[in-house]
Amino acid sequence: xxxxxxxxxxxxxxxxxxxxxxxxxxxxxxxxxxxxxxxxxxxxxxxxxxxxxxxxxxxxxxxxxxxxxxxxxxxxxxxxxxxxxxxxxxxxxxxxxxxxxxxxxxxxxxxxx
Amino acid sequence: xxxxxxxxxxxxxxxxxxxxxxxxxxxxxxxxxxxxxxxxxxxxxxxxxxxxxxxxxxxxxxxxxxxxxxxxxxxxxxxxxxxxxxxxxxxxxxxxxxxxxxxxxxxxxxxxxxx
Numbered sequence: 440x441x442x443x444x445x446x447x448x449x450x451x452x453x454x455x456x457x458x459x460x461x462x463x464x465x466x467x468x469x470x471x472x473x474x475x476x477x478x479x480x481x482x483x484x485x486x487x488x489x490x491x492x493x494x495x496x497x498x499x500x501x502x503x504x505x506x507x508x509x510x511x512x513x514x515x516x517x518x519x520x521x522x523x524x525x526x527x528x529x530x531x532x533x534x535x536x537x538x539x540x541x542x543x544x545x546x547x548x549x550x551x552x
Numbered sequence: 553x554x555x556x557x558x559x560x561x562x563x564x565x566x567x568x569x570x571x572x573x574x575x576x577x578x579x580x581x582x583x584x585x586x587x588x589x590x591x592x593x594x595x596x597x598x599x600x601x602x603x604x605x606x607x608x609x610x611x612x613x614x615x616x617x618x619x620x621x622x623x624x625x626x627x628x629x630x631x632x633x634x635x636x637x638x639x640x641x642x643x644x645x646x647x648x649x650x651x652x653x654x655x656x657x658x659x660x661x662x663x664x665x666x667x
Contacts, residue, residue, distance in 0.1 A: 472655070481556075481643050481657035482597070495654065528595060540587065541655060543597035 441465075443544035445531050451550045452521055460516040460547045464533030471514050472541060473506055474530040482530055488514060521551045554579050556646050558658035565634045566666050572619075573629045573661045575644030586620065586627045587645040590638075591660070597643070603627065631663075639665045 444463040452458055464471050470489055474482035484498040491511045499505070503521075508514040518525055528548050532541035555578045565571035577586070588600040603611045603620050610618050615635075619628045631638055644658040 479659070481659045482655075484654050484656075487654070498654075530595075530597065532597070540599045540602060541597075542599075543589075545594060545596045548595075 443531055443533050443542055445529075445544035445547050447547055448545065449548045449550075451552065453552050454521060454523060456521050456551075458518045458521055458549060460518075460529050460531075460549070462514045462516070462531030462533075462544060464512065464514070464531070465535075465542055466512075468533035468535050468542070469511070470534040470539075471508060472532045472534070473514070473516050474532065476528045476530055476546070478527075485516070485529075518549075521549075523551045525549060526551045554581075554646050554648060554656045556644050556656050556658040558642075558644055558661050560661045561659070562662045562664070564664040564666055565631070565638075567634055567636060569634055570630060570632045571634055571663065573631075573642050573644075573663070575627045575629070575658055577625050577627065577644070577646045577656075579625065579646065579648060581648045583649040585647045585649075586618075587647070587655075588616070588618070588627075588629045589643045589645060589657075591641040591643060592639075600642070601629065634665050636665050636667060639663055 446461045473485040476482045486506050487495040488508045503519045506516045528546040530546045532543045557576045584605045586603045589597045590600050591597045601613045615632045617630045641660045643660045646656045
Protein backbone atom coordinates (compact mmCIF):
# COMPACT_ATOMS: atom_id res chain seq x y z
CA UNK A 440 0.00 0.00 0.00
CA UNK A 441 0.91 3.65 -0.11
CA UNK A 442 1.50 3.93 3.61
CA UNK A 443 1.45 1.98 6.85
CA UNK A 444 -2.09 0.89 7.63
CA UNK A 445 -3.32 0.06 11.12
CA UNK A 446 -6.63 -1.44 12.16
CA UNK A 447 -8.73 -0.87 14.10
CA UNK A 448 -8.35 2.87 14.47
CA UNK A 449 -10.08 2.72 17.82
CA UNK A 450 -10.82 -0.22 20.08
CA UNK A 451 -12.77 -0.18 23.32
CA UNK A 452 -12.71 -3.33 25.38
CA UNK A 453 -13.38 -4.52 28.89
CA UNK A 454 -10.77 -5.46 31.43
CA UNK A 455 -9.72 -9.07 31.03
CA UNK A 456 -10.58 -9.35 27.32
CA UNK A 457 -8.27 -10.35 24.49
CA UNK A 458 -7.34 -7.80 21.81
CA UNK A 459 -5.60 -7.98 18.44
CA UNK A 460 -4.18 -4.95 16.65
CA UNK A 461 -3.12 -5.25 13.03
CA UNK A 462 -0.41 -3.49 11.06
CA UNK A 463 0.10 -3.61 7.29
CA UNK A 464 3.49 -2.04 6.48
CA UNK A 465 4.64 -0.33 3.32
CA UNK A 466 5.18 -2.92 0.61
CA UNK A 467 8.77 -4.13 0.54
CA UNK A 468 9.70 -2.81 3.97
CA UNK A 469 11.48 -5.59 5.82
CA UNK A 470 11.66 -3.94 9.23
CA UNK A 471 8.53 -3.46 11.32
CA UNK A 472 8.22 -1.84 14.73
CA UNK A 473 5.52 -1.59 17.39
CA UNK A 474 5.46 1.32 19.82
CA UNK A 475 3.09 2.29 22.61
CA UNK A 476 2.29 5.93 23.27
CA UNK A 477 0.58 7.03 26.45
CA UNK A 478 -1.02 10.44 26.77
CA UNK A 479 1.58 13.18 26.89
CA UNK A 480 4.47 10.81 26.33
CA UNK A 481 6.76 9.90 23.51
CA UNK A 482 6.53 6.53 21.77
CA UNK A 483 7.80 3.62 23.85
CA UNK A 484 9.47 0.74 22.00
CA UNK A 485 7.76 -2.63 22.23
CA UNK A 486 9.12 -4.97 19.56
CA UNK A 487 11.00 -4.98 16.28
CA UNK A 488 10.76 -7.50 13.41
CA UNK A 489 13.28 -8.03 10.67
CA UNK A 490 11.43 -10.21 8.17
CA UNK A 491 9.39 -12.85 9.96
CA UNK A 492 11.38 -13.05 13.15
CA UNK A 493 11.28 -10.83 16.21
CA UNK A 494 14.78 -9.37 16.26
CA UNK A 495 14.21 -7.49 19.51
CA UNK A 496 11.23 -7.95 21.84
CA UNK A 497 12.85 -6.40 24.88
CA UNK A 498 10.22 -3.68 25.09
CA UNK A 499 7.23 -5.95 25.61
CA UNK A 500 6.09 -5.14 29.16
CA UNK A 501 5.07 -8.67 30.19
CA UNK A 502 3.95 -12.02 28.83
CA UNK A 503 0.43 -10.77 28.16
CA UNK A 504 1.84 -9.03 25.10
CA UNK A 505 2.81 -10.97 22.01
CA UNK A 506 3.35 -10.07 18.35
CA UNK A 507 3.68 -12.09 15.17
CA UNK A 508 4.61 -11.47 11.57
CA UNK A 509 4.20 -14.90 9.96
CA UNK A 510 4.85 -13.99 6.33
CA UNK A 511 7.17 -11.05 6.80
CA UNK A 512 4.54 -8.47 5.94
CA UNK A 513 1.42 -7.95 8.07
CA UNK A 514 1.96 -8.01 11.83
CA UNK A 515 -0.49 -8.55 14.66
CA UNK A 516 0.04 -7.33 18.21
CA UNK A 517 -1.88 -9.49 20.66
CA UNK A 518 -2.76 -8.51 24.20
CA UNK A 519 -4.24 -11.05 26.58
CA UNK A 520 -6.19 -10.34 29.77
CA UNK A 521 -6.19 -6.62 29.10
CA UNK A 522 -5.75 -4.21 32.00
CA UNK A 523 -6.74 -0.56 32.32
CA UNK A 524 -3.06 0.35 32.22
CA UNK A 525 -2.83 -1.03 28.69
CA UNK A 526 -4.91 1.90 27.45
CA UNK A 527 -2.76 3.83 24.98
CA UNK A 528 -2.19 4.47 21.30
CA UNK A 529 -0.31 1.61 19.69
CA UNK A 530 1.83 2.79 16.79
CA UNK A 531 3.26 0.65 14.04
CA UNK A 532 6.14 1.74 11.82
CA UNK A 533 8.07 0.18 8.99
CA UNK A 534 11.48 0.81 7.50
CA UNK A 535 13.27 -0.19 4.29
CA UNK A 536 16.90 -0.02 5.29
CA UNK A 537 18.74 -0.92 8.46
CA UNK A 538 19.50 2.69 9.20
CA UNK A 539 16.46 4.13 7.48
CA UNK A 540 13.81 6.40 8.85
CA UNK A 541 10.61 5.02 10.27
CA UNK A 542 7.31 5.43 8.44
CA UNK A 543 4.42 5.39 10.90
CA UNK A 544 0.78 4.43 10.68
CA UNK A 545 -1.95 6.47 12.33
CA UNK A 546 -2.05 4.20 15.33
CA UNK A 547 -4.69 2.16 17.09
CA UNK A 548 -6.19 3.77 20.18
CA UNK A 549 -6.95 1.09 22.76
CA UNK A 550 -9.24 1.90 25.68
CA UNK A 551 -9.68 -0.68 28.41
CA UNK A 552 -12.69 -0.03 30.64
CA UNK B 553 20.27 3.04 27.87
CA UNK B 554 20.19 6.05 25.64
CA UNK B 555 18.00 8.91 26.80
CA UNK B 556 16.51 11.76 24.84
CA UNK B 557 15.40 14.89 26.69
CA UNK B 558 13.07 17.59 25.46
CA UNK B 559 12.90 20.21 28.17
CA UNK B 560 10.14 22.31 26.63
CA UNK B 561 6.73 20.63 27.04
CA UNK B 562 5.03 23.54 25.25
CA UNK B 563 6.13 26.29 22.93
CA UNK B 564 4.27 28.97 20.98
CA UNK B 565 5.23 31.11 18.04
CA UNK B 566 3.63 33.90 16.08
CA UNK B 567 2.80 33.04 12.49
CA UNK B 568 5.71 33.91 10.16
CA UNK B 569 8.15 34.07 13.07
CA UNK B 570 10.97 31.66 13.96
CA UNK B 571 10.97 29.15 16.80
CA UNK B 572 13.61 26.76 18.12
CA UNK B 573 12.81 23.47 19.83
CA UNK B 574 15.47 21.97 22.08
CA UNK B 575 16.66 18.39 22.37
CA UNK B 576 19.56 16.81 24.21
CA UNK B 577 20.58 13.18 24.31
CA UNK B 578 22.90 10.93 26.21
CA UNK B 579 25.04 8.33 24.46
CA UNK B 580 28.44 6.74 24.53
CA UNK B 581 28.32 5.89 20.83
CA UNK B 582 30.20 7.87 18.21
CA UNK B 583 28.03 6.91 15.26
CA UNK B 584 24.30 7.47 15.41
CA UNK B 585 21.32 9.16 13.78
CA UNK B 586 19.05 11.89 15.04
CA UNK B 587 15.56 12.71 13.85
CA UNK B 588 12.78 15.19 14.40
CA UNK B 589 9.27 13.83 13.95
CA UNK B 590 6.03 15.83 13.81
CA UNK B 591 2.78 14.40 15.18
CA UNK B 592 -0.36 16.39 14.31
CA UNK B 593 -3.73 15.62 15.96
CA UNK B 594 -4.29 12.94 13.32
CA UNK B 595 -1.70 10.91 15.31
CA UNK B 596 0.48 9.94 12.35
CA UNK B 597 4.14 10.65 12.98
CA UNK B 598 5.86 12.33 10.04
CA UNK B 599 9.59 12.72 9.59
CA UNK B 600 10.65 16.36 9.52
CA UNK B 601 14.43 16.09 9.29
CA UNK B 602 17.30 13.71 9.98
CA UNK B 603 20.97 14.14 10.83
CA UNK B 604 23.79 11.63 10.66
CA UNK B 605 26.26 12.15 13.50
CA UNK B 606 29.29 11.77 11.24
CA UNK B 607 28.18 14.73 9.15
CA UNK B 608 29.36 18.08 10.43
CA UNK B 609 27.02 20.07 8.24
CA UNK B 610 23.65 20.80 9.79
CA UNK B 611 20.69 19.29 7.95
CA UNK B 612 18.17 21.59 6.28
CA UNK B 613 14.77 20.87 4.76
CA UNK B 614 13.10 23.98 3.41
CA UNK B 615 11.93 25.99 6.47
CA UNK B 616 13.29 23.41 8.89
CA UNK B 617 16.90 23.27 9.99
CA UNK B 618 18.85 21.81 12.87
CA UNK B 619 21.67 22.98 15.07
CA UNK B 620 23.65 19.82 15.77
CA UNK B 621 26.29 20.18 18.47
CA UNK B 622 27.87 16.74 18.80
CA UNK B 623 30.18 17.55 21.70
CA UNK B 624 27.33 19.06 23.68
CA UNK B 625 24.96 16.26 22.58
CA UNK B 626 22.43 18.83 21.50
CA UNK B 627 20.10 18.67 18.50
CA UNK B 628 17.71 21.61 18.23
CA UNK B 629 15.13 22.21 15.52
CA UNK B 630 14.59 25.65 14.04
CA UNK B 631 11.37 26.39 12.21
CA UNK B 632 11.48 29.56 10.12
CA UNK B 633 8.47 31.47 8.75
CA UNK B 634 6.14 29.44 10.97
CA UNK B 635 2.82 28.44 9.44
CA UNK B 636 -0.46 27.39 11.03
CA UNK B 637 0.09 23.89 9.70
CA UNK B 638 3.25 23.58 11.77
CA UNK B 639 1.17 23.29 14.94
CA UNK B 640 1.75 19.78 16.30
CA UNK B 641 3.72 17.71 18.78
CA UNK B 642 7.38 17.46 17.86
CA UNK B 643 9.47 14.51 18.96
CA UNK B 644 13.23 14.24 18.91
CA UNK B 645 14.51 10.71 18.31
CA UNK B 646 17.84 8.92 18.52
CA UNK B 647 18.96 5.77 16.77
CA UNK B 648 22.36 4.33 17.52
CA UNK B 649 24.41 2.14 15.23
CA UNK B 650 25.30 -0.24 18.06
CA UNK B 651 22.00 -0.40 19.90
CA UNK B 652 20.15 -2.66 17.53
CA UNK B 653 17.30 -0.98 15.79
CA UNK B 654 15.67 0.82 18.63
CA UNK B 655 14.62 4.40 18.21
CA UNK B 656 14.59 6.36 21.46
CA UNK B 657 12.10 9.21 21.62
CA UNK B 658 11.86 12.27 23.80
CA UNK B 659 8.64 13.24 25.56
CA UNK B 660 7.76 15.81 22.93
CA UNK B 661 7.15 19.54 22.60
CA UNK B 662 3.69 20.83 21.80
CA UNK B 663 3.98 23.73 19.36
CA UNK B 664 1.18 26.28 19.02
CA UNK B 665 1.21 28.73 16.11
CA UNK B 666 -0.60 31.98 16.84
CA UNK B 667 -2.24 33.64 13.83
